[in-house]
Amino acid sequence: MKNYIQLNLSLLYWILIAPFTGQFFKIAPIFRQMVFIGVRAAPMVALTAFSVGVTLAMQAAHSLQSLGAEMYIPDLVMLTLLREMGPVLIAVIVIGRSGSAVAAELGTMKVSEEIEALEVMAINPVQYLVVPRFLAMLVMLPALTIIGNYIGILGGWAVCTFSLDFNTAGYVLRALQSADAWDLYSGMIKSVVFAWIAITIACNAGLNVEGGAEGVGQATTASVVQALLSMLVMNAVLTGIFFFGA
Amino acid sequence: MQPTSGSVKLFGEEITTMKEHEIIRVRQRFGMLFQSGALLASLTVGENVALPLLQHTDKSVDEVEEIVKQKLQMVGLTGFEDLKPDEISGGMKKRVGLARALALDPELLFSDEPTSGLDPIMTAVVDQLTLKLTRGSHMTAVVVSHDMTSAFRIATRMIMLGHGNIVAQGTPDEIRTSSNPEVQQFIKGEADGPVPLNLSQEEHQDHRHVKPRPLFGARHRFHHKTP
Amino acid sequence: MKRNLSDYIVAISVILCSLVLLAALTFALSGYRLKKPKRTLQINYEDVTGIKANSEVRYAGAPAGRVIAMRHLTAKEREASPNKKDAVRVTISLDDGIPALPTDVTATLSSDTMLAPKFVALSAGTPGGNTLANNAAIEGHPAYGLEQITAAAGPLFENANKLLDNLNVTVTGLKGNLDQFMPKLGPLADSLKIDVDNLQNVITNLDGLAKGADSVLGTADQFISTTDKQLQEQLKQLHVTLLNLKVVTTYAKALVETLAEKPNRVIFSGKPATLTPESEILKSSKPLPARRP
Numbered sequence: 001m002k003n004y005i006q007l008n009l010s011l012l013y014w015i016l017i018a019p020f021t022g023q024f025f026k027i028a029p030i031f032r033q034m035v036f037i038g039v040r041a042a043p044m045v046a047l048t049a050f051s052v053g054v055t056l057a058m059q060a061a062h063s064l065q066s067l068g069a070e071m072y073i074p075d076l077v078m079l080t081l082l083r084e085m086g087p088v089l090i091a092v093i094v095i096g097r098s099g100s101a102v103a104a105e106l107g108t109m110k111v112s113e114e115i116e117a118l119e120v121m122a123i124n125p126v127q128y129l130v131v132p133r134f135l136a137m138l139v140m141l142p143a144l145t146i147i148g149n150y151i152g153i154l155g156g157w158a159v160c161t162f163s164l165d166f167n168t169a170g171y172v173l174r175a176l177q178s179a180d181a182w183d184l185y186s187g188m189i190k191s192v193v194f195a196w197i198a199i200t201i202a203c204n205a206g207l208n209v210e211g212g213a214e215g216v217g218q219a220t221t222a223s224v225v226q227a228l229l230s231m232l233v234m235n236a237v238l239t240g241i242f243f244f245g246a
Numbered sequence: 247m248q249p250t251s252g253s254v255k256l257f258g259e260e261i262t263t264m265k266e267h268e269i270i271r272v273r274q275r276f277g278m279l280f281q282s283g284a285l286l287a288s289l290t291v292g293e294n295v296a297l298p299l300l301q302h303t304d305k306s307v308d309e310v311e312e313i314v315k316q317k318l319q320m321v322g323l324t325g326f327e328d329l330k331p332d333e334i335s336g337g338m339k340k341r342v343g344l345a346r347a348l349a350l351d352p353e354l355l356f357s358d359e360p361t362s363g364l365d366p367i368m369t370a371v372v373d374q375l376t377l378k379l380t381r382g383s384h385m386t387a388v389v390v391s392h393d394m395t396s397a398f399r400i401a402t403r404m405i406m407l408g409h410g411n412i413v414a415q416g417t418p419d420e421i422r423t424s425s426n427p428e429v430q431q432f433i434k435g436e437a438d439g440p441v442p443l444n445l446s447q448e449e450h451q452d453h454r455h456v457k458p459r460p461l462f463g464a465r466h467r468f469h470h471k472t473p
Numbered sequence: 474m475k476r477n478l479s480d481y482i483v484a485i486s487v488i489l490c491s492l493v494l495l496a497a498l499t500f501a502l503s504g505y506r507l508k509k510p511k512r513t514l515q516i517n518y519e520d521v522t523g524i525k526a527n528s529e530v531r532y533a534g535a536p537a538g539r540v541i542a543m544r545h546l547t548a549k550e551r552e553a554s555p556n557k558k559d560a561v562r563v564t565i566s567l568d569d570g571i572p573a574l575p576t577d578v579t580a581t582l583s584s585d586t587m588l589a590p591k592f593v594a595l596s597a598g599t600p601g602g603n604t605l606a607n608n609a610a611i612e613g614h615p616a617y618g619l620e621q622i623t624a625a626a627g628p629l630f631e632n633a634n635k636l637l638d639n640l641n642v643t644v645t646g647l648k649g650n651l652d653q654f655m656p657k658l659g660p661l662a663d664s665l666k667i668d669v670d671n672l673q674n675v676i677t678n679l680d681g682l683a684k685g686a687d688s689v690l691g692t693a694d695q696f697i698s699t700t701d702k703q704l705q706e707q708l709k710q711l712h713v714t715l716l717n718l719k720v721v722t723t724y725a726k727a728l729v730e731t732l733a734e735k736p737n738r739v740i741f742s743g744k745p746a747t748l749t750p751e752s753e754i755l756k757s758s759k760p761l762p763a764r765r766p
Binding site: 026105108109112113114116117118119120121122123124128 | 266269270273274278280298301302
């Protein structure tokens with residue numbers, strides 16, 4: 001926990017304060033990490049989002065048909081995706097895929113003395129390794145969430161159009177009418193917070209690996225479990241603040 | 247890693263009590279060669295050597311590439327720029343590590359076992375390189391080694407460590423003619439002698455802070471707490 | 474360096490793509506329109522429950538635009554307004570293809586079914602007269618909910634009750650007369666008496682039915698506060714009651730007419746009347762003559 005807070009503090013130092021003292025972080029590694037963390041996860045995110053959209057629409061159809069309220073299916077798909085399913089499930093995918101990869105990568109670097117080598121070369125591991133991953137995740141997770149939302153809505157549209165006699169315009173209009181901008185923004189804010197949690201926990205686990213290859217494995221597993229749990233708890237907290245607060 | 251006691255002075259400055267930004271300045275003045283090479287596996291050989299240059303200098307990409315090529319040529323690895331560290335042998339990794347340690351033209355070079363794992367010819371090449379750097383460009387090298395042939399070839403001053411203390415020190419000639427039986431046993435590489443062999447766990451624990459192997463030269467590792 | 478370049482391109486294109494999508498969704502959700510709506514209409518309502526930004530607007534039942542804004546009237550505006558009860562001003566945009574609206578257009582709030590979302594329903598109005606100017610303000614009518622049904626059904630029940638009372642008197646009188654006739658008519662009259670008794674039963678039932686409908690309507694207000702499902706159930710019952718009532722009143726009318734004109738036709742069951750079938754009465758929205766011409 002102490003390590004984790006220290007990591008967050010030095011992360012903030014390197015991002016917010018250090019650039020003004022002339023130690024600007026490099027741009028190229030950020031883009032490399034964006035491709036690695038974000039773009040490569042996009043197909044998985046797309047598949048997840050699509051199946052979630054389809055599932056939501058089918059489940060909603062099942063329940064709402066008995067009330068004769070099929071026209072609320074787009075509302076349900078849209079709101080659920082924007083507020084909850086989009087940010088949460090895409091964060092789950094990204095934690096499972098990219099978070100574990102980052103923890104394993106940093107852990108391996110730690111075990112094979114690469115991080116010590118960086119320190120000896122007067123390169124701060126937080127600045128060189130964590131900052132690009134952090135910024136890349138902070139940008140890419142919300143980006144993936146937006147794309148995922150669209151794909152999920154597309155999934156709902158597929159169910160509504162091909163098996164429920166909706167027309168496309170009707171679906172889109174209902175979907176847009178149901179949500180307002182705050183639903184979208186709250187999802188985006190959640191997504192940014194999840195990105196923060198996911199990447200800092202993964203980096204912290206990686207940087208504090210001890211005990212060789214086995215340690216790397218344990219740290220990776222622990223980072224995924226911790227990140228998922230913290231993310232879900234944080235989701236509950238944020239939902240409470242956004243939708244049950246004053 | 248903070249030292250439990252004692253002091254470490256480098257370039258006349260006490261570094262154990264230094265702040266993060268001060269120590270960065272000191273670290274840029276020396277290079278360090280790790281026993282395993284400690285190359286960044288995600289970067290190519292060329293990028294590894296270029297890393298300190300890109301981080302600490304304002305040189306253009308072309309200049310950096312030129313320096314990288316020159317440093318790799320120095321350690322006999324011309325044309326290996328685009329390979330990944332796991333595509334080259336252990337000895338090559340060590341030479342890339344040396345090239346990286348030299349990238350910033352440091353005043354001081356720490357080498358941890360620079361010749362272990364290298365064939366005799368390559369050992370000679372690395373030794374010659376060390377000699378060329380120390381005699382030619384006035385760089386100081388602190389080399390930790392078990393390899394007596396190599397040590398006597400390059401050293402101007404030798405220190406033998408054992409039991410956490412200095413066992414003997416002096417010029418190569420003084421060491422070679424030392425009357426200390428431990429030194430003689432180590433130089434000649436004999437199995438029987440006064441140097442204790444710690445074969446069991448208990449004996450290791452008696453010397454918790456003492457590496458069972460004797461070391462030549464000062465071995466400083468500047469660990470700092472990873473934040 | 475080449476690898477960096479491709480990283481840049483891929484990452485930036487993904488980010489740009491998501492930014493564009495985000496912007497599109499934001500605009501769509503917050504009701505922002507790139508094109509400013511050319512034609513708008515202000516409607517003042519007493520109550521706009523169920524309407525929000527982006528709600529549909531239908532002109533004569535066909536989609537015609539969207540609700541673009543909604544605000545509360547200030548206290549001053551409310552005092553200045555012709556209808557003091559008006560509290561909310563809804564601004565709607567009208568699509569380009571919609572013809573100029575006649576001034577007698579009414580703007581109600583409506584929905585397809587009980588559960589369906591509300592929309593602003595503009596009635597067709599009568600063509601030929603003056604048309605509303607752009608951004609004109611008109612008076613809106615609240616939703617046709619239960620209250621409106623109750624209000625509309627009220628007179629019907631009053632009539633039905635009167636009718637039933639009259640019918641009761643007529644039939645009771647008829648029964649008295651029959652008692653005098655009976656000995657003379659013998660067995661025929663016996664069967665007739667049974668018929669008239671049955672008729673009286675029918676009328677008593679009718680009375681109960683109408684009272685039941687009255688009580689349903691009387692308590693309907695309470696049900697508004699309960700769940701939609703219960704409300705729907707009550708409305709279903711009310712609907713059935715009203716339909717029954719419609720058939721019954723039509724037939725009762727025929728019976729009364731017959732009794733008034735040719736009572737012997739009821740008593741001696743002469744030529745059977747060709748009554749309008751029940752299904753036709755239910756389908757029709759206007760009162761039908763009970764007997765076919």
